[in-house]
Amino acid sequence: MNKKIRAAIAVLAAALVMSACVSTGEYNKMQAGKDAEIAKLSQNNAVLTEQNTAKLQQVNTLEQQKYALLEANKQRQKQYDALVLGLAKEVEKGNLQVRQYQNMLAVDLAEKIFFDSGRAALKPGGKEILKKVGAALKGYENKFIRVVGHTDNVPVAKALQGTFPTNWELSVARATNVVRYLQEVGISPEHMVPSGRAEYDPIATNDTPEGRQKNRRIEILLIDHSLVDEMSKQLK
Numbered sequence: 001m002n003k004k005i006r007a008a009i010a011v012l013a014a015a016l017v018m019s020a021c022v023s024t025g026e027y028n029k030m031q032a033g034k035d036a037e038i039a040k041l042s043q044n045n046a047v048l049t050e051q052n053t054a055k056l057q058q059v060n061t062l063e064q065q066k067y068a069l070l071e072a073n074k075q076r077q078k079q080y081d082a083l084v085l086g087l088a089k090e091v092e093k094g095n096l097q098v099r100q101y102q103n104m105l106a107v108d109l110a111e112k113i114f115f116d117s118g119r120a121a122l123k124p125g126g127k128e129i130l131k132k133v134g135a136a137l138k139g140y141e142n143k144f145i146r147v148v149g150h151t152d153n154v155p156v157a158k159a160l161q162g163t164f165p166t167n168w169e170l171s172v173a174r175a176t177n178v179v180r181y182l183q184e185v186g187i188s189p190e191h192m193v194p195s196g197r198a199e200y201d202p203i204a205t206n207d208t209p210e211g212r213q214k215n216r217r218i219e220i221l222l223i224d225h226s227l228v229d230e231m232s233k234q235l236k
Helices: 002-086 088-093 124-137 167-184 209-215 225-235
Strands: 096-100 104-110 143-150 192-198 217-224
Touching (some): 002 124, 124 167
Antiparallel strands (some): 096 104, 104 217
């Protein structure tokens, strides 16, 4: 009887030992799985945190750019208003016109006030107006000033073709004389450049006297240095 009891106890003990071994193996396996899951979640969390940080930085950058654009627009409007105010009397007389673009301000000068037909020498009345224009432009050291001469499509008179063979030469000469005079009244020459477009950039038809008169003009363009720098980079 004792032998039977001892045998039963031995069998039971072996079963318990085997059961314990199986439970420990399953536990370790489950623990390893949980550890891997936790590691994956931690990794995903780190990725999400990095993405959120990048998004926040992007939002901050966009906000800063938006603010910079608003401030730039305010500054451009302020400069435009100041230029119009400084030249208001000449605008009222019809001697010139002030226009605003996104990155530019333009002063259009009526050709008949500044030059005789087929000539490039500035008339005394034109110099008086340019002196006022120069005074108004002195507050724009941050601008690049481009002076552009324009003509109608009527060829230069034969008597003057020895000096100006075509409207190209005439338009450039007029722009150059405007630049030279603006320099005399205090505008830095480093910020100016003359150019001519002849009859190839009309703003009106050349089929009527009124249209041709509008096309004969001098443009003074005030361009942001940032735009000039960008254009220079594109040309390289």
